[in-house]
Amino acid sequence: MKVGIIGLGLIGGSMAIDLKRKGFADEVLGVEAEPVNAAAAGKIGLVDRVVSLEECLEESDVVVLAVPVGTAVRLLPQVLDTFAKSGAADKVVMDVCSTKEHLARSVKYHPQRRQYVASHPMAGTEYSGPWAAMPGLFDGHACIICDSEESSPKAVRAVEKLYETLNMRTIYMNSSNHDVHTAYVSHISHVTSFALALTVLDKEKDEKHIFDLASGGFSSTVRLAKSSPDMWTPILSQNRDNVLHVMDTYIEKMQAFRQAIADGDEDGVRSLIEEANKIRRIIR
Amino acid sequence: MKVGIIGLGLIGGSMAIDLKRKGFADEVLGVEAEPVNAAAAGKIGLVDRVVSLEECLEESDVVVLAVPVGTAVRLLPQVLDTFAKSGAADKVVMDVCSTKEHLARSVKYHPQRRQYVASHPMAGTEYSGPWAAMPGLFDGHACIICDSEESSPKAVRAVEKLYETLNMRTIYMNSSNHDVHTAYVSHISHVTSFALALTVLDKEKDEKHIFDLASGGFSSTVRLAKSSPDMWTPILSQNRDNVLHVMDTYIEKMQAFRQAIADGDEDGVRSLIEEANKIRRIIR
DSSP states (O other): OEEEEEOOSHHHHHHHHHHHHTTSOSEEEEEOSSHHHHHHHHHHTOSSEEOOHHHHHHHOSEEEEOSOHHHHHHHHHHHHHHHHHTTOTTOEEEEOOSOOHHHHHHTTTOTTGGGEEEEEEOOOOSOOSGGGOOTTTTTTOEEEEEOGGGSOHHHHHHHHHHHHHTTOEEEEEOHHHHHHHHIIIIIHHHHHHHHHHHHHHHHOOOHHHHHHHOOHHHHHHHGGGGSOHHHHHHHHHHTHHHHHHHHHHHHHHHHHHHHHHHTTOHHHHHHHHHHHGGGGGTOO | OEEEEEOOSHHHHHHHHHHHHTTSOSEEEEEOSSHHHHHHHHHHTOSSEEOOHHHHHHHOSEEEEOSOHHHHHHHHHHHHHHHHHTTOTTOEEEEOOSOOHHHHHHTTTOTTGGGEEEEEEOOOOSOOSGGGOOTTTTTTOEEEEEOGGGSOHHHHHHHHHHHHHTTOEEEEEOHHHHHHHHIIIIIHHHHHHHHHHHHHHHHOOOHHHHHHHOOHHHHHHHGGGGSOHHHHHHHHHHTHHHHHHHHHHHHHHHHHHHHHHHTTOHHHHHHHHHHHGGGGGTOO
16 A cells, blocks of 8 residues: 655644554655755655655655645645546545644545545644654644545545554544534633743743753643644634634633732632533543 | 651652652651541651651651641641650751741741751642652752751751752742742732633533543643642632732733723734743743
């Protein structure tokens, strides 16, 4: 089996490493539009060959779109068009993007829709680019497959096998629900982390103090603020309504906290903290 | 040297372990008001003996106040009174609290003020109680000593040696600056984490979804929301003005983010993320 990965960043690069290492792919082809990243991916040896988009689509059995979601929305119909033109009815294309509804809409009525499987492996780090790729990134995490009834069973099975190889737990949901739930659980925590970094950089002009005083707690809370604008700008844009909705709730909670502190209402502050502590039951 | 630790939670318990293990203390005495915690500390063997407050003050050369800051404000003058009454001019008392100005004020004019050293080891986890105590908790972290000119050089030297034993880097600052900087760098990240937990628990009623979809990023951002209300209620209360000030800035940053997303202003969102990314330069 030949796997073609378009986008050799953190996700695409890490997949390339493990799909080859674990024998899912006999050969991994890579496409990378950014020349510096393409050169780095070649040098690191993330893939067997760095090729053009055309070569990748022609040679690969499974094509993985591992590009920011704005680019994926543009590329996905192109890939299916190419499959149609070349009569490649057995090829499969999958994406790994963090928002799903726009992507789903972009090919909903495409005659080759059934060759596409929408998926989202819930794994990553705050780093990006081919340098950030690592073995084992996906190990033990959850992966969401969306709208699987709109893909051919054979295509879904191929993608399931790919994720089994990466040792991921697969969950099924439609793309609209996916976007609601990831806004609640994933996207908001990036926004709060960006806002925290902006606040600390604004208030604490003395960087030495930030460095000296940052304990493990602060570092872990602000970690996601290092995340790539290329990835996160389109996510926040494409999942706009869900993200705004959860941000409004978040700002309300902050205001409630602020009010209790301002009022010197220690019982109120304590209740809010005790309520927040319930997350202990869910997150280890 | 005998060290007496009042409060056998995460911080007090972890100090007890390392001060004994590394030979700073020949004997560690512990005081714990909460019967369940006292029994646990005894069972785990955190200290050589669990004793009464009176015994602890009588026998110990160095007394560590490792209780929530509200309790410390009450206890510290008592401890200095006891030193005065018993003519124990060589004994030292130190605290390890996260806010410093109220504490400093509580003994500013106490005749035994010079036997007290104000300090704040910047280390911890989101867990609390004697069960959370661990060796090496302080290793490599920063420790702040406040208002050292108000303590006797001998008392400061004893506390410095204690922190050297724990392998901490010592920083000096007055208590008012301490409270400003920790609000910016430490307290705000607890508040944002509490608010994040409240938001997710409010929006995502299906706990299974939180569990399934929580990636490493969400877990690290929400980690501090597990922190103890006994510790954090008095911190937020005693550092009220600084915390409110930094919360206001934080809410402004969130509003700016919200506005850019609502306006579909991708350039604006990208600029905010790029600005937030500057934290990379400071935090590893």
